[in-house]
Every structure is written in structure tokens, then in C-alpha cells.
Amino acid sequence: MGARYFGASVPRIEDPGLLTGRGRYLDDIKLPGMAEAAFVRSVHAHARIKHIDVTVARNQPGIIAVLTAHDLGVAGKPMPQFAPSPLIKQQRTQHVLASEAVHYVGETIAIVVGDTRAAAEDAAALVEVDYDPLPAVTDLRTALDGDAPRAHEGAPDNHIATMRTKFGDTDQVFARAVHVFRETITQHRGGCHAMECRGVIAAEDEISGQLTVWSSTQAPYMVRRMLAPWLGLDESRVRVIAPQVGGGFGPKGPTYPEEFALAQTARLLKRPIKWVEDRREHFVATTQQRDQIWDVEVAADANGRMLGVRGRCLHDNGAYLPYGLILPGTTMASFPGPYALEALDITLDAAFTNLTPTTPVRGAGRPNVAFMLERLADRIARELKIDRADVRRRSFVRKDQFPYATGTKARDGSPIVFDSGDFHSCLESAVERFSDFRSRQEEARKEGRYLGLGIASYIEDTGLAPFEGATVKVQPNGKVLVLTGAAGQGQGHHTVFAQIAADLLGVPIEDVSVVSGDTGSFPHGIGTVGSRVAVLGGSSVHMAATRVREKALKLASEMLEAAEADLVIESGRVHVAGTDRSIGLADLALRLDGVAGLPLPRETEPGLGATAYFEGRALTFASGTNLAEVEVDVETGTVKILRYVVAHDCGRLINPMLVDGQIRGGVVHGIGNALFERMIYDDSGQPVTTNYGEYLLPTATEIPRIEIIHIETPSPLNPIGVKGAGEGGTIPAAACIISAIEDALTPFNVCIAEHPLSPERIADLIDGAKAT
Amino acid sequence: MTEQTAPMRERITLTVNGTSVEGLVEPRQHLGDFLRQNLGLTGTHLGCEHGVCGACTVIVDGHPIRSCLMLAVQADGANVTTVEGMAKADGTLHPLQAAFRAHHGLQCGFCTPGMLTTLHAFLSANPNADESAIREAISGNLCRCTGYESIVDAALAAARIMQGGA
Numbered sequence: 001m002g003a004r005y006f007g008a009s010v011p012r013i014e015d016p017g018l019l020t021g022r023g024r025y026l027d028d029i030k031l032p033g034m035a036e037a038a039f040v041r042s043v044h045a046h047a048r049i050k051h052i053d054v055t056v057a058r059n060q061p062g063i064i065a066v067l068t069a070h071d072l073g074v075a076g077k078p079m080p081q082f083a084p085s086p087l088i089k090q091q092r093t094q095h096v097l098a099s100e101a102v103h104y105v106g107e108t109i110a111i112v113v114g115d116t117r118a119a120a121e122d123a124a125a126l127v128e129v130d131y132d133p134l135p136a137v138t139d140l141r142t143a144l145d146g147d148a149p150r151a152h153e154g155a156p157d158n159h160i161a162t163m164r165t166k167f168g169d170t171d172q173v174f175a176r177a178v179h180v181f182r183e184t185i186t187q188h189r190g191g192c193h194a195m196e197c198r199g200v201i202a203a204e205d206e207i208s209g210q211l212t213v214w215s216s217t218q219a220p221y222m223v224r225r226m227l228a229p230w231l232g233l234d235e236s237r238v239r240v241i242a243p244q245v246g247g248g249f250g251p252k253g254p255t256y257p258e259e260f261a262l263a264q265t266a267r268l269l270k271r272p273i274k275w276v277e278d279r280r281e282h283f284v285a286t287t288q289q290r291d292q293i294w295d296v297e298v299a300a301d302a303n304g305r306m307l308g309v310r311g312r313c314l315h316d317n318g319a320y321l322p323y324g325l326i327l328p329g330t331t332m333a334s335f336p337g338p339y340a341l342e343a344l345d346i347t348l349d350a351a352f353t354n355l356t357p358t359t360p361v362r363g364a365g366r367p368n369v370a371f372m373l374e375r376l377a378d379r380i381a382r383e384l385k386i387d388r389a390d391v392r393r394r395s396f397v398r399k400d401q402f403p404y405a406t407g408t409k410a411r412d413g414s415p416i417v418f419d420s421g422d423f424h425s426c427l428e429s430a431v432e433r434f435s436d437f438r439s440r441q442e443e444a445r446k447e448g449r450y451l452g453l454g455i456a457s458y459i460e461d462t463g464l465a466p467f468e469g470a471t472v473k474v475q476p477n478g479k480v481l482v483l484t485g486a487a488g489q490g491q492g493h494h495t496v497f498a499q500i501a502a503d504l505l506g507v508p509i510e511d512v513s514v515v516s517g518d519t520g521s522f523p524h525g526i527g528t529v530g531s532r533v534a535v536l537g538g539s540s541v542h543m544a545a546t547r548v549r550e551k552a553l554k555l556a557s558e559m560l561e562a563a564e565a566d567l568v569i570e571s572g573r574v575h576v577a578g579t580d581r582s583i584g585l586a587d588l589a590l591r592l593d594g595v596a597g598l599p600l601p602r603e604t605e606p607g608l609g610a611t612a613y614f615e616g617r618a619l620t621f622a623s624g625t626n627l628a629e630v631e632v633d634v635e636t637g638t639v640k641i642l643r644y645v646v647a648h649d650c651g652r653l654i655n656p657m658l659v660d661g662q663i664r665g666g667v668v669h670g671i672g673n674a675l676f677e678r679m680i681y682d683d684s685g686q687p688v689t690t691n692y693g694e695y696l697l698p699t700a701t702e703i704p705r706i707e708i709i710h711i712e713t714p715s716p717l718n719p720i721g722v723k724g725a726g727e728g729g730t731i732p733a734a735a736c737i738i739s740a741i742e743d744a745l746t747p748f749n750v751c752i753a754e755h756p757l758s759p760e761r762i763a764d765l766i767d768g769a770k771a772t
Numbered sequence: 773m774t775e776q777t778a779p780m781r782e783r784i785t786l787t788v789n790g791t792s793v794e795g796l797v798e799p800r801q802h803l804g805d806f807l808r809q810n811l812g813l814t815g816t817h818l819g820c821e822h823g824v825c826g827a828c829t830v831i832v833d834g835h836p837i838r839s840c841l842m843l844a845v846q847a848d849g850a851n852v853t854t855v856e857g858m859a860k861a862d863g864t865l866h867p868l869q870a871a872f873r874a875h876h877g878l879q880c881g882f883c884t885p886g887m888l889t890t891l892h893a894f895l896s897a898n899p900n901a902d903e904s905a906i907r908e909a910i911s912g913n914l915c916r917c918t919g920y921e922s923i924v925d926a927a928l929a930a931a932r933i934m935q936g937g938a
Binding site: 009011012019020021022023025027028030194195196245246247249278279489490492657658660661664665666668669692693697700703705706 | 800813816825856869873874911914924
């Protein structure tokens with residue numbers, strides 16, 4: 001295998017269309033006779049619905065239908081649970097349209113269908129819903145108290161599930177530890193905010209009865225799996241297509257009420273219907289991550305080596321369980337971080353609140369654990385007056401310990417094992433770039449400037465089970481087609497798949513095209529979540545292309561009458577090395593596609609193609625360390641990020657330019673979590689940050705250049721040696737920024753155990769510390 | 773026609789990507805919807821429809837304008853360039869478009885048309901812009917994917933080529 005494309009920063013094959021306005025996102029699709037929908041949504045966080053009056057709305061010009069749950073025949077038929085778990089005490093999924101009660105602001109109540117979106121929105125505002133408001137659960141800290149209001153009327157409590165992860169003897173480790181420190185850590189993470197909101201189109205073919213659903217989803221196969229049985233249809237009658245998707249970041253992974261409502265309405269009205277979420281809806285109706293509160297203790301030896309962690313996490317799951325326990329579960333799967341702990345005992349309690357449901361957002365609970373563990377590591381350094389890097393150096397899993405069984409267990413009960421890595425090299429390569437920092441910090445302080453250096457390390461479990469697959473096929477024109485279930489949302493998957501296939505089949509990358517995210521073109525898929533597609537999708541393309549290569553060489557060997565060992569594939573032709581004899585892949589493909597009356601070569605299946613599935617039997621672990629230099633204005637509390645360095649190990653790099661893009665985008669998402677993004681609700685559960693003036697996203701002027709150092713320890717668990725790269729940027733970033741701010745404020749003895757931090761909050765922390 | 777219900781419509785004439793077009797529009801329709809729905813120019817993306825994200829930016833009489841904040845009737849007589857109008861007729865990419873590809877200045881591509889039009893207008897007026905000025909110029913365009921650095925690199929590279937008269 002030549003390494004022409006694999007490992008090179010190849011420009012993306014996706015780009016030409018996207019750069020010229022030919023992206024074809026969901027809202028760009030227009031079908032003949034298509035109507036448009038808007039939703040009536042709850043304005044209360046918790047209320048009984050007494051009556052819904054649609055009379056006025058129904059009689060507006062341009063209105064085709066106004067449908068409640070009863071009209072649509074979906075009353076009393078909640079959505080299926082995506083991820084069942086025996087740990088779930090109260091199984092609560094949302095109804096497609098609420099008919100009896102609503103449990104968060106934004107919950108769907110009725111669908112209005114009009115000739116245009118404008119007509120539908122006008123009429124939606126005229127649907128009268130008579131509510132009987134109920135007390136709302138909005139404060140996670142008290143949500144599990146016995147006297148808390150219930151998020152769902154008649155429920156015994158607001159408790160969803162208790163999860164526990166544990167190894168070693170924590171009592172013994174904490175009893176003999178020289179140091180034990182306790183922290184309460186409060187974390188908030190904001191929402192998704194892909195620049196493209198969600199959207200759905202549903203259309204049923206009148207003659208075949210085939211239902212086609214286009215959705216701006218990360219997981220079209222999961223949409224089909226949820227939708228078909230709910231509609232009472234065979235899966236073969238439901239085709240789900242993810243068109244060009246404008247960013248996913250997690251919340252486009254679950255299935256939503258709108259997908260069900262559009263499908264049902266299109267079938268009922270017998271015409272195609274489109275719904276596109278607007279940004280105001282996105283703030284309330286697209287899942288978020290939000291609060292976790294940690295009460296934890298860390299045990300350390302006399303040198304500051306971390307020995308054990310124990311404690312409890314309280315997790316806000318919002319009003320429903322659209323995604324089972326995947327988000328709290330991913331939180332728990334992030335232990336023990338990069339640390340070789342002797343004992344761990346963590347309990348997590350997930351609670352219902354009357355707020356928008358929560359599911360994974362980029363990082364998915366891992367940034368929360370990284371923040372907590374890194375705050376504990378910094379605390380040890382502060383208390384023992386040692387270098388923060390030394391706590392990491394002494395506590396990390398060492399290179400010679402790989403493969404390293406952490407002590408934790410996977411969902412199937414198997415031990416979690418770090419497959420490969422070099423945590424110390426990542427740490428040292430980042431740390432050495434700041435060798436002069438302490439002297440600069442000292443100089444700056446003399447001028448009244450407060451510089452700080454932050455540090456944060458992390459691991460990321462990637463390549464989540466079970467599988468992704470691909471078909472690789474040489475077409476009779478010699479061009480290569482890759483079909484896969486793994487949909488992309490901007491990562492550049494088509495390019496990396498094309499790189500892998502082009503190398504193995506000896507064709508220029510321009511001759512490879514990729515079709516993905518369409519249940520009608522490939523039979524099985526899972527979805528683009530948990531940094532899994534390069535690992536599983538990439539490996540399946542590698543496996544399928546390898547088989548096609550073998551097939552081509554075998555047939556060429558017969559047709560050219562040469563030994564396979566003497567054959568090379570170059571520029572789309574199989575050559576007998578050192579001769580002028582060759583045959584085109586196109587000729588081989590045509591031979592195997594068959595001609596009537598001419599038998600295929602013996603023991604050969606039709607077509608110069610192959611299908612392969614790569615199963616992720618075990619997770620592969622990416623890892624790294626980030627350092628950030630900030631300056632804090634102690635009068636105004638503003639933070640300027642001066643420098644940011646990432647040392648990162650995601651195994652072999654298929655396309656370094658794309659990996660760098662994933663890392664930078666991920667880091668900036670984490671910077672948003674540290675300094676800007678806060679989804680605020682008032683005490684009655686009303687969201688108060690529902691536009692980009694109130695909810696702040698990072699912009700170009702706040703963000704520094706991000707320097708990236710790649711350490712490559714190939715994964716032994718897949719044929720291409722890769723690990724996922726989609727979330728590693730985000731996981732440590734908030735921890736790193738907060739660490740830097742705390743370091744800058746050392747003269748004030750400010751300790752920080754929360755994020756995000758607004759300038760006002762930083763100024764308050766300084767004032768508070770001065771006062772004590 | 774019932775006067776209470778039938779929406780009033782205004783006739784407008786404007787130039788879009790060098791071609792004169794006419795439209796019959798409701799006064800409340802914004803320019804972004806007019807371009808997308810009436811003209812089928814779906815390269816202009818609507819990201820927030822409250823004037824913050826910048827995805828819907830188009831060039832109106834040389835200025836970058838948020839097409840969600842401008843009514844179609846206000847564009848009567850104007851000269852509008854959208855992302856579809858940036859490449860040459862023979863398909864040759866504008867230097868900004870080529871630089872975005874070379875520097876990986878786009879991932880999901882949704883903010884990209886607004887980034888390109890904003891930078892097109894900005895660099896045409898400020899050909900010597902440095903990194904800090906470019907960051908300021910795109911500070912009204914949100915991107916969730918890239919972290920902005922690759923967009924800035926693409927803009928700096930394109931500025932050099934645009935200055936060279938390419």
C-alpha cells in the first residue's frame with residue numbers, strides 16, 4: 001500500500017459545492033406540492049393542558065391543517081426509548097404532541113401546516129391553549145429533596161437513576177493517604193448551536209407507499225429504527241436521508257418529536273411537508289447539556305500523587321429521557337481520566353427538572369469529569385506548593401503500563417483498557433513551550449498585570465461499539481464509489497474515506513466519490529456520535545477496499561497471465577511490473593459486472609466491489625494535555641487568552657489538516673463553555689437567554705491561535721491505527737482556561753470550582769477573596 | 773380577493789449576481805427569504821434570523837449586509853452579490869473560495885457563504901488588512917466548527933493573491 005493520500009493534508013472533496021452555494025442542506029430541498037409546518041409550543045415549564053382551541057387558526061388563509069395529538073392519532077403514544085436501561089426508575093419519553101400536560105417551555109403541542117412557513121407561523125400564534133400552571137422544578141441542587149415539586153405530576157420523586165463506578169478499596173486508600181481534599185464543583189454547559197438548526201421533510205409516495213424522511217440528523221439509521229415501528233411500518237418502507245448537515249455536535253444525534261410529527265402528518269395529509277427549526281426554537285427545543293454538581297474528595301500521597309477519588313455527582317437530565325442514560329453514562333465512563341488511581345468510587349444521581357431535556361453535546365460528560373479531576377489535581381499542587389505539572393507527572397499512567405486496565409468496566413462488563421498512549425510525552429511537549437512563563441509572570445505582576453498559565457490533561461474513549469460499514473465498488477467507468485452508513489456533519493469524512501480507498505485501489509482521489517447517511521443506499525449504520533466514524537467507518541472502508549484490491553489483482557493475474565506478486569496498481573490500471581502490459585480497473589469492473597451469456601471467472605462474485613463492517617470490540621483512547629496563557633484584568637474581570645497549546649494523541653493521522661480543524665473547533669467550543677455560554681432559566685423555568693445577544697458564542701476576536709503538537713501512538717485495535725479526534729479539543733479546554741485564570745489570581749488567593757465565568761463573576765471572586 | 777386577508781405585494785427590480793431580476797414580494801419578506809425562496813439562490817443561509825450570526829450576509833451595493841435584517845422591498849434598485857456570484861462564469865473559484873479550500877476554512881459549510889461575502893466586501897475595501905483587522909471584520913460572523921483560525925489564514929492568503937491582481 002502506497003501512502004500517497006493517507007497521512008497527507010489533502011484538500012477536501014466536499015468543499016467545491018459548499019464554497020459556491022451548492023451545499024443542499026435540508027432547507028434547500030424543495031419538493032413539488034410541499035407544504036410547510038410550524039409548531040405550537042408550550043409557554044409554561046410545567047402545566048396541565050385544559051383545552052386547545054384551533055378554530056381561529058384553522059380558518060386563516062393559506063392554512064391546510066392545524067393538528068393536535070388527537071387529530072394526529074398520537075395521543076397516549078409516547079416516543080420510544082432510544083436507549084433502554086434497567087437502571088431507569090422512571091421511563092419518561094416525550095409525546096410527539098402534548099395533550100394532557102407540558103413539562104418544559106418549548107414542548108410541542110400542535111402542528112400547523114400551511115402553504116408557506118409564514119402562513120403556518122401566523123396561524124400557530126392564533127392557537128389558543130388554556131393552561132393550568134403547576135410548580136416547576138428548576139433548581140438541580142434541590143431537585144431530589146423530598147419536598148421538591150415534582151417535574152411530572154404524580155411521580156414519587158424526580159429521581160431517574162443512580163449510576164456507580166467503583167474499583168479498589170477507597171476506604172483503605174483514603175485512610176492511609178497523607179492528604180485528602182474536598183471540593184464542591186458546579187458546572188454548566190450550554191447548548192448545541194450548530195449554525196444550521198434542525199429540520200425535517202417527510203413525503204410518502206402515493207403509489208409505492210414508501211415514506212422518505214430527510215432530517216438534519218447525525219444518525220439517520222436510528223431515526224428509521226425509532227420511526228418505522230412507531231408508525232407500524234416495515235423498515236423497508238421507511239427511507240431516512242441526512243442531506244448536507246450544517247454541524248451536529250451531539251444534539252442532532254437523538255430523534256425528536258418533530259421527526260415523528262412530520263412523518264405522521266405527511267401520511268395523513270398525503271403531501272410532502274417541511275419543517276425547519278428557527279433559532280428561537282433551537283434555544284428551547286433542541287437538547288442541551290446543562291448542570292452537574294460534584295461533591296468529591298481526592299486522596300494524595302506526600303508527593304502529590306493522586307491515589308483515589310470518591311464522591312457524588314448530581315446530573316440535570318431535563319424534563320425527559322430522550323436518549324436514555326447515555327449522557328450520564330458517558331460521564332461515568334470518563335473515569336479515571338489519565339490517572340493511575342488505586343481506588344475510585346463515584347455515584348451519580350440523575351434528576352428530572354422542568355427544563356429542556358439534556359443529551360450529549362460535544363465531549364458528552366467527559367469535559368465535566370476532566371474539569372473535576374483537573375481542579376482536584378490543581379488543588380493538590382496548590383496545597384502542597386508543588387508544580388501542577390508534577391502532580392500530573394506523578395499520577396499519570398506511564399507509557400510502560402500500556403495496555404493499561406483502569407479498573408473500570410464497560411457497559412458489557414468487560415474491563416476498560418487504555419490501548420496505547422504516551423501521556424507524559426504529551427505533557428512535556430506542551431509544558432516546554434512555556435519554560436519562561438514564571439519569570440514573565442513575575443515581571444508582569446510588577447507592572448500590575450496578571451498573567452496565568454493553565455494546564456489540563458484528558459483522555460477520550462473513542463470508536464464506540466458496535467460497528468460501521470462500507471461498500472467499495474469500482475464502476476464500469478473505472479471510478480470508485482464508496483457507500484457508507486456513517487453520515488458527516490462537516491468533519492470531512494468523505495475526504496478521509498476517499499483517501500483510504502484511493503490509496504488501496506491506486507486511483508487519483510478525484511476518481512472516488514462517497515455517498516453516506518442514506519438508509520436507502522447502504523443497509524446498516526449507527527451514527528456519527530462519540531468520535532467513532534474515522535475509527536469504525538475508516539476501518540470498514542479500509543477492509544472493503546482491501547478486498548476489492550485483492551479481487552482486482554486476482555482477476556488481473558488471470559487476464560494478464562502474470563503472478564499476483566508481480567502486479568502493481570497505479571493510476572487506475574493494474575500493471576505487470578517492469579513491462580508495458582496492463583489492464584484498467586474499468587475493464588476488470590466491466591468483466592465482473594457481467595455480460596449476458598459469458599460466465600464469470602470461477603469462484604468470483606459479481607462486481608468489482610466488496611462490503612465490510614468493522615466492529616469496535618474495545619474502545620481506543622485518545623489523550624493529551626493543553627496549556628493556556630491568559631491575562632486577567634483584575635478591575636473588570638475580563639480574560640484575554642494570549643496563547644493556547646494542544647499536545648494531542650489520536651493515533652495515526654489520516655489527514656492532519658482535518659484533525660487540526662477538529663481540535664481547534666473543539667477547543668473553541670470548550671472556551672465558550674469556560675467564559676461565555678450560559679443557558680439561563682428563571683425560577684419558573686422560563687428561558688431568558690434565547691438569542692445570540694443574551695447567549696454568547698465565541699467570536700473571532702476572543703480566540704487566539706491554537707498551536708498543535710501531534711504525538712502519534714497508533715491504536716493496535718484497528719487496521720489503520722487511528723483514534724477518534726472529534727471531541728478531544730473540547731474535553732480539557734474549559735478546565736485549562738479556568739486553571740489559567742486561577743493561576744493568574746494566585747496573589748488574591750482565588751479558588752475557582754465552577755464555569756462558565758463571566759467578567760462580573762471573576763470580579764466578584766476577587767472581591768470575595770480580598771474580603772476574607 | 774378579500775382585503776383583510778390577501779397580503780399586499782410590491783413589485784421590485786434589482787440586480788443579483790449581474791442579472792436583472794424582478795419580484796413580487798410581501799413588504800414583510802426579508803431579502804434572505806427572497807433570494808432563497810423566490811430566486812432559488814439557496815447558497816445564502818439563514819442561521820439566526822436576528823442579525824447576529826452573519827450566515828445570511830450578502831453584498832448590497834458593495835457593503836456586506838445581513839439579508840435577514842433587510843427587507844426585500846428595501847433592495848429595490850440595488851446591486852446584490854451572493855455566494856453564487858463569486859466564482860467566475862467558467863467556474864474558476866474566487867481567490868477567497870480557493871483559499872478557504874486550501875486552508876480548510878470550512879467544515880460544515882453553513883457559515884461559509886456569509887464568511888466569504890463578508891470577507892469579499894472587506895478585503896475589496898481593505899486590501900492590506902492584517903490578522904487583527906480580519907478578525908475584527910468577521911467578528912459578526914459565528915462559526916461553530918473551525919475556531920476561526922483557518923478562516924483567518926484563508927483570508928490572509930486570499931488578500932495576498934487579490935493584491936497581486938489575480
